[in-house]
Amino acid sequence: MAIAREAGPVGSIHEVREAGLDRDDLLGVYRNMLITRGVEERGHILYRQGKIPGSFYTGRGNEAAAVGVATAMSSEDVGTPLHRDMGVHITRGVEPWRIFANYMGRVDGPARGRDGNVHMADQQLGMIAMVSHLPAMLPVAVGCALAFRIREEPRVAVGWFGEGASARGDAHESMTFAGTRRLPMVFVCDNNQFAYSTLTQYEYATEHVADRAQAYGFEGVVVDGTDVLAVYREAKRAIDKARAGGGPTLVECLTLRMEGHAVHDDAFYVPKQMFEKWAESDPIERFRTWLRDNAEMTDSEEDDIAASVKKLLISSLERADESPQPDPATLLDGVYATPEDLDTPHHK
Amino acid sequence: MAELTYLQAISDGLRTEMRRDKRVFLIGEDVGVYGGAFKVSQGFQEEFGPWRVIDAPLAETAIVGGATGAAIMGLRPVAEMQFADFISCAWDHLVTIAAKQRWRAGTPVPIVVRLPSGGGFSGGPFHSQNPESSFAHIPGLKCVCPATPEDAKGLLISAIEDPNPVLYFEHKHLYRRIKGEVPEERYTTPIGKARMHQEGSDISVITWGAMVYTAEEAAQQLDADGVSVEILDLRTVMPWDKAAVLESARKTSKVLVLHEDTRTGGFGAEIAASISEEAFEDLDAPVKRIAAPDTPVPFSPVLEKAFIPQVDDVVAGLRELAAY
Numbered sequence: 001m002a003i004a005r006e007a008g009p010v011g012s013i014h015e016v017r018e019a020g021l022d023r024d025d026l027l028g029v030y031r032n033m034l035i036t037r038g039v040e041e042r043g044h045i046l047y048r049q050g051k052i053p054g055s056f057y058t059g060r061g062n063e064a065a066a067v068g069v070a071t072a073m074s075s076e077d078v079g080t081p082l083h084r085d086m087g088v089h090i091t092r093g094v095e096p097w098r099i100f101a102n103y104m105g106r107v108d109g110p111a112r113g114r115d116g117n118v119h120m121a122d123q124q125l126g127m128i129a130m131v132s133h134l135p136a137m138l139p140v141a142v143g144c145a146l147a148f149r150i151r152e153e154p155r156v157a158v159g160w161f162g163e164g165a166s167a168r169g170d171a172h173e174s175m176t177f178a179g180t181r182r183l184p185m186v187f188v189c190d191n192n193q194f195a196y197s198t199l200t201q202y203e204y205a206t207e208h209v210a211d212r213a214q215a216y217g218f219e220g221v222v223v224d225g226t227d228v229l230a231v232y233r234e235a236k237r238a239i240d241k242a243r244a245g246g247g248p249t250l251v252e253c254l255t256l257r258m259e260g261h262a263v264h265d266d267a268f269y270v271p272k273q274m275f276e277k278w279a280e281s282d283p284i285e286r287f288r289t290w291l292r293d294n295a296e297m298t299d300s301e302e303d304d305i306a307a308s309v310k311k312l313l314i315s316s317l318e319r320a321d322e323s324p325q326p327d328p329a330t331l332l333d334g335v336y337a338t339p340e341d342l343d344t345p346h347h348k
Numbered sequence: 349m350a351e352l353t354y355l356q357a358i359s360d361g362l363r364t365e366m367r368r369d370k371r372v373f374l375i376g377e378d379v380g381v382y383g384g385a386f387k388v389s390q391g392f393q394e395e396f397g398p399w400r401v402i403d404a405p406l407a408e409t410a411i412v413g414g415a416t417g418a419a420i421m422g423l424r425p426v427a428e429m430q431f432a433d434f435i436s437c438a439w440d441h442l443v444t445i446a447a448k449q450r451w452r453a454g455t456p457v458p459i460v461v462r463l464p465s466g467g468g469f470s471g472g473p474f475h476s477q478n479p480e481s482s483f484a485h486i487p488g489l490k491c492v493c494p495a496t497p498e499d500a501k502g503l504l505i506s507a508i509e510d511p512n513p514v515l516y517f518e519h520k521h522l523y524r525r526i527k528g529e530v531p532e533e534r535y536t537t538p539i540g541k542a543r544m545h546q547e548g549s550d551i552s553v554i555t556w557g558a559m560v561y562t563a564e565e566a567a568q569q570l571d572a573d574g575v576s577v578e579i580l581d582l583r584t585v586m587p588w589d590k591a592a593v594l595e596s597a598r599k600t601s602k603v604l605v606l607h608e609d610t611r612t613g614g615f616g617a618e619i620a621a622s623i624s625e626e627a628f629e630d631l632d633a634p635v636k637r638i639a640a641p642d643t644p645v646p647f648s649p650v651l652e653k654a655f656i657p658q659v660d661d662v663v664a665g666l667r668e669l670a671a672y
Binding site for chain 1: 373405412415417425441444451458487
């Protein structure tokens with residue numbers, strides 16, 4: 001039996017306005033979702049062309065969850081997005097050419113060739129680069145929230161994890177600490193139904209991951225992760241509450257990982273009917289329809305957005321391809337930080 | 349100058365930095381109301397308040413991971429492990445995130461993890477270890493192991509000031525046993541510089557932590573034999589003062605590397621290998637290592653004595669080298 005609150009869909013544009021988004025914002029959200037998917041689709045092509053070393057991961061199906069939460073964050077908030085959360089990087093303003101450069105291991109990627117795929121972040125835009133040990137980013141996000149609490153700043157930290165990552169102790173320790181201290185923290189679980197190939201029933205025994213929140217002393221909410229407006233509304237509520245001193249919330253976004261764990265994985269273990277069912281609620285198509293039905297998005301607006309995204313992606317690919325390879329002579333640089341490295345806005 | 353115990357010197361260093369820099373805070377299990385398991389932070393919560401002396405849940409992952417996040421946001425966390433042994437629970441956060449974030453993502457992580465380490469009081473396998481070698485092997489981490497009260501204060505201040513993750517190993521056996529003059533004002537002890545504990549001309553002992561005093565007692569016995577022993581206290585294991593080690597090795601031509609951690613893959617192996625590579629021509633004897641045997645730390649006093657290098661073991665090793 002569910003303990004978490006099960007959030008419903010967003011109905012009208014009035015409800016959206018109340019939640020803080022005007023019509024231009026809505027078109028911006030749509031554009032960010034298109035860029036998110038476009039970056040990953042083109043990344044996949046680059047991979048097939050042999051231009052991306054290592055492996056390649058996408059978050060297809062998770063665009064609404066990622067963009068919805070990131071849209072609810074303020075510029076002063078920070079987050080630790082993971083490998084299905086490209087939409088967070090896009091929404092917070094990372095330029096796509098730098099993401100392509102990162103995919104290709106070039107010096108203009110945020111990781112400068114030292115780490116690949118989505119293991120990157122622009123700290124100036126309030127993100128911290130993820131590691132492969134996915135739940136390990138949660139305590140780091142909690143530490144950011146702790147810093148905000150200690151300094152009494154009205155800022156919020158958002159920590160992402162998957163239903164797979166929810167199984168590890170890091171998630172428990174993070175929620176225990178954030179809950180006991182009522183830190184300004186929002187936990188976002190992208191529950192995409194498969195941890196690599198493992199079913200949810202082998203990751204958690206409750207109905208929802210968010211059901212656990214009550215045990216940590218805060219609210220859990222389950223939301224349809226393909227509904228960008230519902231995700232936005234719930235994330236906004238949670239962030240506002242955290243900012244006001246109300247403590248953490250666990251927001252669980254239900255999605256389906258529409259591709260394999262990574263490019264090598266054909267996801268044979270996912271029933272075909274499941275893909276077909278979830279494809280009917282494709283987050284981008286769903287929001288496009290909503291915009292036409294509720295916000296009077298016109299043909300020409302839709303075409304303009306699609307054309308500008310296409311143009312952006314093409315020029316980004318060209319620019320990324322011009323980015324140099326890293327110089328092996330720099331390999332030893334920066335293993336240790338220098339005092340000058342602390343000369344950032346955060347360390348003032 | 350005041351005479352302080354090693355433990356008081358650690359408190360003094362921490363208090364000095366917390367008074368000077370409001371970004372510095374302490375987080376750990378029982379560090380607040382109780383003042384820390386060893387009372388290093390006694391009275392701190394009264395002075396600095398509950399949000400700068402934070403009683404954490406029993407969750408080392410949250411403590412070290414949380415310190416990392418707070419550091420990235422501009423604070424200067426000092427995280428206390430109740431015993432160095434418990435750092436195993438936070439290995440991932442030190443090694444996977446804190447150590448690599450600067451190199452990988454350009455994000456410095458200025459945290460200090462205080463690690464009460466070392467044996468000699470029947471603490472058994474989980475309250476006695478000296479895990480510095482494991483962390484010295486990880487690029488991106490620094491490891492300091494003060495032996496004197498003066499260095500305990502100066503190295504703690506340096507560690508807090510340092511823009512990197514620094515593991516500060518404080519030897520429990522020295523806490524109340526060792527006293528010394530400690531300047532009252534703020535000062536730093538450089539990370540990466542060894543300290544000449546005593547000069548000598550015939551044999552060099554390279555060591556750190558509590559073993560400095562074991563070496564000192566052994567050297568007194570050798571002195572009676574007419575053998576002059578030099579003791580170089582490494583003070584920091586990563587980065588380590590290779591130049592000072594090589595200089596001492598070239599001066600005496602005979603070297604004993606001594607540590608309380610287990611032998612195989614211990615940091616002494618790195619020191620011995622470096623001397624062999626870079627000062628081979630100056631040696632009159634093979635570099636000798638004395639370390640704990642490759643077992644967990646035993647509980648029984650009889651067994652523990654057999655485990656931790658004793659003065660007699662060092663005397664025997666020095667005599668062997670003297671006769672070579």
